[in-house]
Amino acid sequence: MAVIRAAAAGTIGQGVDAYAAAMDGATMPAVRWHARGDVRVEQVPAAPAPGAGEVRVRVAFCGICGSDVHEYLHGPFTIPTRPHPTTGAMAPIVLGHEVSGWVDTVGSGVSGLAVGDVVALNALLPCGRCPQCAAGAPHLCLQLGHIGMSADGGLAEALTVPAAMVVAAPPGMAPQLAALGEPFAVALHALRLAGSPVGRRCTVVGSGTIGLCVALLLVDAGNEVTVLDVAEERLAHAASLGLDARPVDEGVRGGASVVLECSGAAPAVSAAVGLAEPGGTVVLLGLPERPVELDVTDVVLREVHVVGSMSHLADADLAPALAFLARNAELAAKVVTAVVPLDAAVSGGLEALVGSDRARHAKILVAVGA
Ligand SMILES: [Zn+2]
Ligand SMILES: [Zn+2]
Structure with missing residues (x-):
């Protein structure tokens, strides 16, 4: 090439x-x-x-x-x-x-x-x-x-x-x-790894750019979405985009069939597993600065699927992300x-x-x- x-x-x-x-x-x-x-x-x-x-x-x-x-x-x-x-x-x-x-x-x-x-x-x-x-x-x-x-x-x-x-x-x-297009493509790639949820309860951890992109795509696909963050300003921004945004301690154990971890913050990454229901899926997009501890027993006993999501593909992710942006220009621009x-x-x-x-x-x- x-x-x-x-x-x-x-x-x-x-x-x-x-x-x-x-x-x-x-x-x-x-x-x-x-x-x-x-x-x-x-x-x-x-x-x-x-x-x-x-x-x-x-x-x-x-x-x-x-x-x-x-x-x-x-x-x-x-x-x-x-x-x-x-x-x-x-x-x-x-x-x-x-x-x-x-x-x-x-x-x-x-x-x-x-x-x-x-x-x-x-x-x-x-x-x-x-x-x-x-x-x-x-x-x-x-x-x-x-x-x-x-x-x-x-x-x-x-x-x-x-x-x-x-x-x-x-x-x-x-x-x-x-x-x-690129950040929305990254978000769309993660949703594909989560089995492209439709009509499911989803929790997005972290309401920075990628968290917001993920949440907007999930809502667009007809899911019930809660966004969690620790920072008041970020929660207010997420709420201004029409999202259900809550402090991280309101996250419900076992409350989501799909959890998308977008913060990369060490405590959030380990907590994300607990937010998933038995048999649920946790997609990790955030990049922690150092290795993070996970409760593997909780993963094993509840058969939680933990998946990493890396970047995006041009045809499968970037092109549909651009199509989403065309349909939702005003909302997406608020990111x-x-x-x-x-x-x-x-x-x-x-x-x-x-x-x-x-x-x-x-x-x-x-x-x-x-
Ligand atoms: Zn190669
Ligand atoms: Zn980037």
């Missing part, structure tokens, strides 16, 4: 040589992770012209994710400090994997995408060769890369990616809404609590998500080319 930034001289597609020459030596503003606590807004080499099978996307909006905050505060986790086996890239890396934008240039051999199309990006860069890739599970690739982690991402004016990562937004969709310009992505974005007011925020979008 072609990888990001692969379009060096000699690999660029037909008909784009003149453009590539014009871009040669050009720079663009971007948000780059250099080291833990060191993320800079700076000029970087411009996104290369797309090679065969690639597309250059001019970024409209890019969301800041909990995983970006994780890399900022405590990384590197996913960001490679030696060349990544699939992408060849390493730090410093341009952050950003929740990307919407417009097709800017189409490489040779790419069909179905035209210059100016509003698109959302699938964030995964699988190796394409391992057993998981061969089995149709690229999100579980043994050498999985991600844009904005192991290849330059979308907190930049533009990026060049394999065309397979580019999903056209539904007709007329605003780029700001399309930038929510966004702030929109900041690119030059404020650190001060008003990452810092806002780690500061004392962080519970006031769910999704912060960076407006890049909007």
